[in-house]
Amino acid sequence: MIRAAGTILRKDLLLELRTKEAVPAMTLFTITVYVLFHFGLDRNSLDGDLASGVLWVTLLLAAVIGVTRLFAAEREQGGIDALLLAPVDRTALFVAKASALFLFLVVVELVALPAYDLLLLGPGLGGTLPELPLILLLGNVGIAAVGALVAALAAETRTRELIVPLMLLPLLVPLLISCAQATEPLMRSEQGPEDLGRWLGLLTLYDVVFVLVSVAVFDFLLED
Amino acid sequence: MFSKGLAPLAIATVVTLTAAFTLVFFYAPLDADQGFVQKIFYIHVPMAIVALGGFVAGGIFGIRHLRSGDSSWDLRSYVAIHLSIILGLGVLVTGAIWAKASWGHYWVWDEPVLVSFLVVFLLYCVYFPLRFAIEDPERQARYSSVFAIAAGAFVPLNFTAVRLAEAFTHPRVLSQTGGDLPGEMRLTFLVTLAGMTLLFVTLWKLELTAKHASMQLKKLRRRRAERREAVAA
Amino acid sequence: MTWLAAPALPLDEAGKYVAAAYVVFLALILIYVAIMAAKLVRIDRELTQLAEEDE
Numbered sequence: 001m002i003r004a005a006g007t008i009l010r011k012d013l014l015l016e017l018r019t020k021e022a023v024p025a026m027t028l029f030t031i032t033v034y035v036l037f038h039f040g041l042d043r044n045s046l047d048g049d050l051a052s053g054v055l056w057v058t059l060l061l062a063a064v065i066g067v068t069r070l071f072a073a074e075r076e077q078g079g080i081d082a083l084l085l086a087p088v089d090r091t092a093l094f095v096a097k098a099s100a101l102f103l104f105l106v107v108v109e110l111v112a113l114p115a116y117d118l119l120l121l122g123p124g125l126g127g128t129l130p131e132l133p134l135i136l137l138l139g140n141v142g143i144a145a146v147g148a149l150v151a152a153l154a155a156e157t158r159t160r161e162l163i164v165p166l167m168l169l170p171l172l173v174p175l176l177i178s179c180a181q182a183t184e185p186l187m188r189s190e191q192g193p194e195d196l197g198r199w200l201g202l203l204t205l206y207d208v209v210f211v212l213v214s215v216a217v218f219d220f221l222l223e224d
Numbered sequence: 225m226f227s228k229g230l231a232p233l234a235i236a237t238v239v240t241l242t243a244a245f246t247l248v249f250f251y252a253p254l255d256a257d258q259g260f261v262q263k264i265f266y267i268h269v270p271m272a273i274v275a276l277g278g279f280v281a282g283g284i285f286g287i288r289h290l291r292s293g294d295s296s297w298d299l300r301s302y303v304a305i306h307l308s309i310i311l312g313l314g315v316l317v318t319g320a321i322w323a324k325a326s327w328g329h330y331w332v333w334d335e336p337v338l339v340s341f342l343v344v345f346l347l348y349c350v351y352f353p354l355r356f357a358i359e360d361p362e363r364q365a366r367y368s369s370v371f372a373i374a375a376g377a378f379v380p381l382n383f384t385a386v387r388l389a390e391a392f393t394h395p396r397v398l399s400q401t402g403g404d405l406p407g408e409m410r411l412t413f414l415v416t417l418a419g420m421t422l423l424f425v426t427l428w429k430l431e432l433t434a435k436h437a438s439m440q441l442k443k444l445r446r447r448r449a450e451r452r453e454a455v456a457a
Numbered sequence: 458m459t460w461l462a463a464p465a466l467p468l469d470e471a472g473k474y475v476a477a478a479y480v481v482f483l484a485l486i487l488i489y490v491a492i493m494a495a496k497l498v499r500i501d502r503e504l505t506q507l508a509e510e511d512e
Contacts, residue, residue: 322474427486
């Protein structure tokens with residue numbers, strides 16, 4: 001299963017490297033939204049809960065773009081039939097797609113966070129380490145798992161672009177709550193984690209539940 | 225097939241709900257802080273609890289459907305979710321009325337039950353566009369069950385997260401759901417909760433029976449049409 | 458034990474809100490029943506039609 005997942009993952013990553021469709025779009029989108037927030041909120045710098053909120057909401061919206069594109073390659077080139085005919089464990093497909101989304105998110109964050117620090121973040125990014133990467137890591141796992149599930153659910157519907165955000169965003173609310181609450185004290189003027197254990201605990205629970213649920217039901221999707 | 229026990233259920237519902245409302249207006253004492261307005265609590269909260277239960281039940285029926293392949297489970301899941309959405313609308317509207325009467329605004333973020341309910345409601349509203357965007361009936365049923373399962377797992381997680389977030393920023397203003405209710409209020413609440421649950425199950429069976437009858441009719445029509453073609457040929 | 462605590466419906470502000478909430482609840486149920494009734498009427502009509510075709 002691992003090898004099959006690895007093969008599919010490698011195919012997706014190579015495809016993305018060659019076509020450069022999803023990741024640049026997600027990154028550009030994120031930075032554009034930061035600019036929008038500057039004008040919309042009429043603020044030069046954010047801190048505390050506002051900074052945390054803007055960061056996470058923007059990330060989730062960028063994730064929507066990634067999720068909508070997740071099965072795009074298979075759809076457009078008819079590859080999905082080949083994938084289903086091959087004796088590939090659906091779980092492998094899930095792991096591959098979720099891992100791809102996870103890696104896309106990491107790349108986006110590597111660019112978006114420094115950009116955020118430059119454009120909007122009041123207190124420096126340095127004060128948020130080492131906790132912020134941990135929150136991002138756990139958050140990305142959750143987004144990747146739920147995102148892959150939603151992508152598969154919406155893959156064969158005609159109204160895909162409309163359904164994905166409507167399904168994905170409410171499902172991500174608990175994740176948003178945990179991540180935003182965990183990040184907020186890191187972005188105050190007196191930076192320092194607060195109640196981190198509680199929020200990371202909830203976040204981990206969320207991740208575990210949705211990875212398990214997604215793996216369990218993925219077999220029933222993308223059949224025939 | 226689904227109508228077994230429907231009549232006694234309906235009677236039980238009427239009896240329980242009548243008893244419940246009698247208790248609400250003639251037995252339960254007036255709340256010290258909120259006064260008469262607190263009476264809304266007796267339909268608002270049971271509706272919320274039953275609706276959330278209905279959503280989770282929809283997920284459980286989804287699991288049964290995927291495991292057995294029997295489409296009657298999918299029908300049960302669909303109707304449960306459908307009913308819960310309608311109840312959910314009632315929850316949001318009565319919640320708004322309560323909020324306006326208690327705090328002067330139609331919406332408040334302080335109430336974790338109401339807030340988490342809004343998120344759940346928004347999520348389940350997507351069930352129908354998703355379902356009807358898939359043409360193949362077998363796939364439609366399968367994907368709907370997957371959604372119902374994921375969303376059902378989401379409900380308790382979401383409730384916990386919102387509760388934690390609110391507890392942090394706003395201390396719990398109202399500890400209604402059974403926490404420290406005086407005896408008479410608790411009894412009244414439990415009876416209304418029971419009545420609401422019975423109502424849900426009754427309407428659920430009612431809708432299932434109606435849908436089933438429709439489907440049987442369609443099957444009959446189709447078979448007669450096929451038979452007529454076979455005779456003509 | 459405070460029996461018969463508040464049957465006196467004070468038709469002031471509070472009463473209107475409570476009444477509105479219960480009316481919403483009632484309306485939802487009645488609309489639902491009406492839709493079910495319409496469905497039943499349709500099923501009955503179709504059944505009669507089928508029975509007639511058989512003659």
